[in-house]
Amino acid sequence: MVVLERGELTGGSTFHAAGLVGQLRSSVELTRINMASVELYRRLLEETGRDPGWKGVGSLRVASSPARLAEMADRERWARRFGLHLELVGAREARERFPLMTDASLEGALWLPSDGHVDPAGLANALADGAKGRGVKFLTGARVVAITVKGGRVAGVVAESGPIACEVVVNAAGIWAAEVGRMVGLGIPVVPMAHQYLVTAPIDGVRRDFPVMRDPDRLVYFREEVGGLVVGGFERRPEAWGLDGIPGDFTHRLLPPDWERFAPLMEGAIARVPALAGATAIRLVNGPEAYTPDGEFILGEAPKVGGFFVAAGFCAHGIAGAGGVGKVMAAWILDGRPPMDLRRMDVRRFGPDGREPPRAAADAIRVYATYYDIREVTVR
Numbered sequence: 001m002v003v004l005e006r007g008e009l010t011g012g013s014t015f016h017a018a019g020l021v022g023q024l025r026s027s028v029e030l031t032r033i034n035m036a037s038v039e040l041y042r043r044l045l046e047e048t049g050r051d052p053g054w055k056g057v058g059s060l061r062v063a064s065s066p067a068r069l070a071e072m073a074d075r076e077r078w079a080r081r082f083g084l085h086l087e088l089v090g091a092r093e094a095r096e097r098f099p100l101m102t103d104a105s106l107e108g109a110l111w112l113p114s115d116g117h118v119d120p121a122g123l124a125n126a127l128a129d130g131a132k133g134r135g136v137k138f139l140t141g142a143r144v145v146a147i148t149v150k151g152g153r154v155a156g157v158v159a160e161s162g163p164i165a166c167e168v169v170v171n172a173a174g175i176w177a178a179e180v181g182r183m184v185g186l187g188i189p190v191v192p193m194a195h196q197y198l199v200t201a202p203i204d205g206v207r208r209d210f211p212v213m214r215d216p217d218r219l220v221y222f223r224e225e226v227g228g229l230v231v232g233g234f235e236r237r238p239e240a241w242g243l244d245g246i247p248g249d250f251t252h253r254l255l256p257p258d259w260e261r262f263a264p265l266m267e268g269a270i271a272r273v274p275a276l277a278g279a280t281a282i283r284l285v286n287g288p289e290a291y292t293p294d295g296e297f298i299l300g301e302a303p304k305v306g307g308f309f310v311a312a313g314f315c316a317h318g319i320a321g322a323g324g325v326g327k328v329m330a331a332w333i334l335d336g337r338p339p340m341d342l343r344r345m346d347v348r349r350f351g352p353d354g355r356e357p358p359r360a361a362a363d364a365i366r367v368y369a370t371y372y373d374i375r376e377v378t379v380r
C-alpha cells in the first residue's frame, strides 16, 4: 500500500485543526465511528512509540437554554443505549469542572468523561508511523495528476513522481477531493469552508486538565492550550473559500484572519467565560475545511468506477472521525460493503454527477451556519 501526498503530511486541513475529539453525534453510526477513534488514540503512543498528544480530559456540552437542556436529556438516554458513557450534570458540577465559566443562563451540561483533545499533526504522524510499521510506503511531494481506469475499474494512478499500477484508490484529498474525483469523472461535492479559532496567552485559573467545553447556544467551543484557551465556533454568517479553484501552491497555508467575522463568536465566548475579555490574543487561525451539502462525511466506492473509494468531506470533525473512518473504510474495501449502515455518508447518495457546485456551496453554507442548532437524534 502506498500513500501519495502532494506536499508534506498534514499540509491540508490537518495541521491547523483545533484537535477537539468529541464522540456524541446525531447518528448512531457517526457516534460509533468517533468512539472507535478514541479507542485507537488512547493506545497509539504505546503501539507506535509516537505521542499523538492525546489528552483524555473529558468534555462538557453546556446548555444555555431550557430547550438545549431538553435536547441533552434526550441525547443522554439515546447514547447510553449503545454504550457511550455520559451524564447530565447540574450547573454547579459543570462549573467545578470548568471553573472559569459563569453560571449566567447555565441550565446544566452533558459530561462525557472519555472525550478529549489531541495534537492533530502528532496524531497524523503517529498513525503514519503505525502504518509504516505494517509495510505502508509514504511518498511526499508526489501529487496525483491522473487516475487510469480500464473496463470500469481503477488500474493505476499517475503521480508527478511516476505511474503506479493498483486496483484500489482511496481519495482522501480533503478540500481537493473534488479535483481528484474529476480525474475519474466523479462529482464530489466538497466545499472548502473557512473555519476560525483564537489562541490566547495563559489566563489565570486555566488548568492543564480542563475539559473541552462547548456552548452550542452561543456557537462556541473551548479547550486548554499551554495555560491559555483555544476558542472557536460556527458563526451564523460563514464563508466558503476557493470556489473557483484552490491555488496551486496552497499547502501548509492558512487564510488571513477575519476578525470581523469572528466578533460575534468572541462575544458569545466572553459571555460564557468572562476572563477572556482581558486575555491576550496570540493568533486567530483561519483555515479551510472540506464541507458537504448535508453535513455528512462522504465515504465509499464510486458508483461507476470500481475500486475508486472516497474518504473525505469531514465537516470540521475529521480529527475526531479519522480513527473510526480508517476502520470502516478498511472493512468496506476488504469486504465489499461497509461494516455498518453508512447510507447517510455514502458517496452514491449524490448520484454519479455529484451536486451542481453552486447548489452544493449554498447547501454547505447553510449546514455550517446551523452546525450547533438543536437536532433530533436519528435512531436506526
Ligand SMILES: Cc1cc2nc3c(=O)[nH]c(=O)nc-3n(C[C@H](O)[C@H](O)[C@H](O)COP(=O)(O)OP(=O)(O)OC[C@H]3O[C@@H](n4cnc5c(N)ncnc54)[C@H](O)[C@@H]3O)c2cc1C
Pocket: 004, 005, 006, 007, 008, 009, 010, 011, 012, 013, 014, 015, 016, 017, 018, 019, 020, 021, 142, 143, 144, 145, 172, 173, 174, 175, 176, 180, 194, 195, 196, 197, 251, 285, 286, 287, 288, 289, 311, 312, 313, 314, 315, 316, 317, 318, 319, 320, 321
Ligand atoms: C480551523 C480548523 C479547526 C478544526 N478543528 C477541528 C477539531 O477541533 N476537531 C476535528 O475533528 N476536526 C477539526 N477540523 C477539521 C479537520 O482539520 C479536518 O476534518 C481534517 O484535518 C481532514 O483531514 P483529511 O485528511 O481529510 O484532509 P487534509 O488534512 O486536508 O489532507 C488531505 C491531503 O491530501 C493531499 N492532496 C490533495 N490533493 C492531492 C493530490 N492530487 N495528490 C496527492 N495528495 C493530494 C493534501 O496535500 C493534503 O495533505 C478543523 C478544521 C479547521 C479548518
